[in-house]
Amino acid sequence: MNSLVIKPGSSSHSAYNLRDVHAEVEERHTLGVLVDNEPGVLARVIGLFSGRGYNIESLTVAETDQLGHLSKITIVTTGTPAVIEQIKSQLGRLVPVHDVHDLTVEGDHLERELALVKVVATDEHRVEALRMADLLGARVVDVTHESFVFELAQTSSEVDRFIDLMRPLGLAEVTRTGVCAMMRGAGAAE
Amino acid sequence: MSGEKSGPDQSHSMTGAEIVVKALKDQGVEVVFGYPGGAVLPIYDEIFQQNEIRHILVRHEQGAAHAAEGYARSTGKPGVVLVTSGPGATNAVTGMTDALMDSIPIVVLTGQVPTFMIGNDAFQEADTVGITRPCTKHNWLVKETDALADTIHRAFHVATNGRPGPVLVDIPKDVQFAAGTYVPPKDARTRSYAPRTEGDPDAIQATVELLEQAERPVLYTGGGVINSGPKASQRLRDLADASSFPVTSTLMGLGAYPATGKSWVGMLGMHGTYEANMAMHDCDFMLCIGARFDDRITGRLDAFSPGSRKVHIDIDPSSINKNIHVDVPIIGDVGTVLDQIIELWKSRGAKTRAEGVAKWWRQIEDWRSVDCLRYANSEKSIKPQYALQRLEALTKDHDRYVCTEVGQHQMWAAQFMGFNEPNRWMTSGGLGTMGYGVPASIGVQIAHPESLVINVAGEASWLMTMQEMCTAVQYRLPVKQFIMNNERLGMVRQWQELLHGERYSHSYSEALPDFVKLAEAFGCKGIHCHDPADLDEAVKEMLAYDGPVIFDCLVEKHENCYPMIPSGKPHNEMLLGEASTEGAIGDSGAVLV
Numbered sequence: 001m002n003s004l005v006i007k008p009g010s011s012s013h014s015a016y017n018l019r020d021v022h023a024e025v026e027e028r029h030t031l032g033v034l035v036d037n038e039p040g041v042l043a044r045v046i047g048l049f050s051g052r053g054y055n056i057e058s059l060t061v062a063e064t065d066q067l068g069h070l071s072k073i074t075i076v077t078t079g080t081p082a083v084i085e086q087i088k089s090q091l092g093r094l095v096p097v098h099d100v101h102d103l104t105v106e107g108d109h110l111e112r113e114l115a116l117v118k119v120v121a122t123d124e125h126r127v128e129a130l131r132m133a134d135l136l137g138a139r140v141v142d143v144t145h146e147s148f149v150f151e152l153a154q155t156s157s158e159v160d161r162f163i164d165l166m167r168p169l170g171l172a173e174v175t176r177t178g179v180c181a182m183m184r185g186a187g188a189a190e
Numbered sequence: 191m192s193g194e195k196s197g198p199d200q201s202h203s204m205t206g207a208e209i210v211v212k213a214l215k216d217q218g219v220e221v222v223f224g225y226p227g228g229a230v231l232p233i234y235d236e237i238f239q240q241n242e243i244r245h246i247l248v249r250h251e252q253g254a255a256h257a258a259e260g261y262a263r264s265t266g267k268p269g270v271v272l273v274t275s276g277p278g279a280t281n282a283v284t285g286m287t288d289a290l291m292d293s294i295p296i297v298v299l300t301g302q303v304p305t306f307m308i309g310n311d312a313f314q315e316a317d318t319v320g321i322t323r324p325c326t327k328h329n330w331l332v333k334e335t336d337a338l339a340d341t342i343h344r345a346f347h348v349a350t351n352g353r354p355g356p357v358l359v360d361i362p363k364d365v366q367f368a369a370g371t372y373v374p375p376k377d378a379r380t381r382s383y384a385p386r387t388e389g390d391p392d393a394i395q396a397t398v399e400l401l402e403q404a405e406r407p408v409l410y411t412g413g414g415v416i417n418s419g420p421k422a423s424q425r426l427r428d429l430a431d432a433s434s435f436p437v438t439s440t441l442m443g444l445g446a447y448p449a450t451g452k453s454w455v456g457m458l459g460m461h462g463t464y465e466a467n468m469a470m471h472d473c474d475f476m477l478c479i480g481a482r483f484d485d486r487i488t489g490r491l492d493a494f495s496p497g498s499r500k501v502h503i504d505i506d507p508s509s510i511n512k513n514i515h516v517d518v519p520i521i522g523d524v525g526t527v528l529d530q531i532i533e534l535w536k537s538r539g540a541k542t543r544a545e546g547v548a549k550w551w552r553q554i555e556d557w558r559s560v561d562c563l564r565y566a567n568s569e570k571s572i573k574p575q576y577a578l579q580r581l582e583a584l585t586k587d588h589d590r591y592v593c594t595e596v597g598q599h600q601m602w603a604a605q606f607m608g609f610n611e612p613n614r615w616m617t618s619g620g621l622g623t624m625g626y627g628v629p630a631s632i633g634v635q636i637a638h639p640e641s642l643v644i645n646v647a648g649e650a651s652w653l654m655t656m657q658e659m660c661t662a663v664q665y666r667l668p669v670k671q672f673i674m675n676n677e678r679l680g681m682v683r684q685w686q687e688l689l690h691g692e693r694y695s696h697s698y699s700e701a702l703p704d705f706v707k708l709a710e711a712f713g714c715k716g717i718h719c720h721d722p723a724d725l726d727e728a729v730k731e732m733l734a735y736d737g738p739v740i741f742d743c744l745v746e747k748h749e750n751c752y753p754m755i756p757s758g759k760p761h762n763e764m765l766l767g768e769a770s771t772e773g774a775i776g777d778s779g780a781v782l783v
Contacts, residue, residue: 089508
């Protein structure tokens with residue numbers, strides 16, 4: 001059965017395939033999905049996840065190529081390796097889906113999330129909130145005498161951290177976009 | 191909304207309804223199964239004014255979808271359905287779901303309320319693309335007449351390429367009336383959907399190496415072989431005959447390899463043969479060709495064929511490693527991949543471990559000698575197995591197509607009828623749709639007017655879509671409805687007996703029609719038979735009648751379908767019938783085959 005011994009690093013098999021697909025460990029994967037920007041495409045993707053019982057941690061979508069009518073969907077999902085594989089092939093067979101990239105597997109990539117965080121505070125809490133925001137790179141985009149709205153574009157965990165820091169200082173409301181992601185380097189997903 | 195496109199070529203400007211009919215003609219469509227209604231009247235008006243496309247008026251939209259499936263399965267061409275908005279579309283949902291589960295190419299055209307009324311809860315409005323999104327391979331709502339021709343051509347392309355399946359095009363009524371530009375199929379934007387058909391050479395090589403080394407091989411084939419076209423069935427036969435590897439098949443794949451072929455070991459799965467399931471369990475090399483490791487096939491997953499190297503050929507990547515992890519996945523078209531495998535294998539000398547395989551065959555013969563389909567026959571009542579054996583014996587030399595409903599009779603038909611060609615066996619496998627068979631038999635008979643078309647049915651399933659007998663009479667379709675009437679929901683009853691303490695909750699039909707009178711009311715011939723001694727003559731009478739027949743075959747009421755792998759059990763823990771477990775072999779009827 002020599003033909004089945006796949007050498008680590010051999011070109012035709014990704015490193016992913018060398019892991020144990022029977023593993024019951026849940027993994028978190030970020031998928032970049034390029035789709036035709038046509039009516040109902042988002043419903044198809046979401047319906048696929050709900051219909052087959054897959055998890056969505058976050059999902060973002062917007063048109064990225066107006067002339068080509070293409071949208072990029074970034075999905076963060078969790079599941080066992082076998083489930084993640086199923087998710088990718090189920091996405092891949094939707095007719096308007098051009099490409100499914102598993103950024104978690106494909107290598108070094110960027111993940112960013114935009115958060116708007118409203119803090120209602122006075123006196124020292126107000127000063128402390130502003131100081132923290134400055135330290136973590138959050139921008140003030142709205143201000144009144146008793147409130148700030150901060151804007152933060154960071155990784156999800158940084159956003160989590162910022163929100164946690166704001167909580168004791170008068171956190172009033174949070175809106176997050178969910179993750180959008182892209183590979184580092186010169187290569188482009190097309 | 192649409193339309194007044196000042197196209198340079200005025201000759202190509204036509205109404206949406208004209209575009210629909212023109213597009214169907216250019217797609218080579220000969221038959222449309224449909225039912226008119228308010229939102230498709232413009233298209234029906236066009237259909238009225240031409241003679242190239244034949245419209246078959248069904249009696250319920252579910253019937254249209256199943257008839258299109260029967261047409262598609264028996265011809266390999268896509269079936270076409272035309273129904274109205276709202277209830278017309280929702281009634282067709284069962285047929286679309288059935289086609290999705292069994293990978294049958296059908297194109298469903300639905301009318302929709304005018305675009306300016308969509309979303310207003312108009313009369314007969316339903317969110318058709320929303321409702322059918324999960325039960326089609328793809329669907330479209332066409333909002334502009336200019337996009338109509340292109341969309342219909344793409345619909346045919348998507349339905350028939352890659353893993354086949356149902357598609358739906360929802361056409362608002364104003365789009366049907368408005369003028370637009372027609373584009374022929376060659377100019378349609380179909381290129382974006384191009385599933386891979388050729389297998390990866392490394393995987394082909396790995397498969398051939400495994401094939402050469404195999405001592406206990408099994409070819410596990412499925413509906414994908416039939417969907418791939420006649421070439422794939424031929425390649426399967428070439429491979430099986432050249433290698434002498436045993437062939438088994440799922441319910442969907444029956445006929446791809448002939449039941450009379452020397453490598454045939456029978457159907458596998460929950461009600462498959464003992465030898466097929468034991469071979470699956472004990473093999474060392476499994477070549478899965480166009481099947482999908484469905485739960486009816488695998489039994490308990492963690493005990494499925496524990497000692498085998500598995501290769502899986504499938505055009506749909508999502509079928510691979512879904513239920514069973516395989517060693518070598520090959521994504522591609524079955525016919526093309528089998529070509530590649532055979533070519534490489536032959537170029538390497540077409541080697542097999544002949545001695546090992548011969549020993550394997552002796553083992554299989556041993557299992558075969560269990561005679562798992564044996565049953566205790568009776569002289570008093572017609573045993574369903576006996577009825578099908580006689581039906582098989584009396585019809586096997588005909589140019590024959592067989593449809594079924596769903597239940598015990600379906601499994602018995604799969605066990606006791608032999609199929610030697612692909613596209614001869616139409617049954618609802620994945621969805622298990624009771625009521626499939628009557629309309630499917632109509633679709634088959636439309637496609638093959640001179641052939642013998644039999645629907646092997648249970649009385650309960652048959653009643654679900656029996657209104658289609660009007661269609662059969664209207665179009666003079668001589669379909670033979672062979673109803674094995676046990677006055678029970680037989681499979682439900684069997685499970686209640688085996689798994690629910692013999693509490694037969696609602697599995698008994700206390701009121702049933704007189705099927706002979708019913709046949710007469712429809713304008714068909716009715717035949718009733720309850721005595722095994724009369725059966726042959728009655729079947730011959732059915733076959734001799736030139737017209738639709740409803741055959742009420744009263745069978746033994748409490749017969750169970752064996753062998754059976756109970757849910758959650760592995761292949762090697764089959765239940766065999768009472769006939770063998772209780773030593774009823776001496777019964778005089780048991781010798782009748």
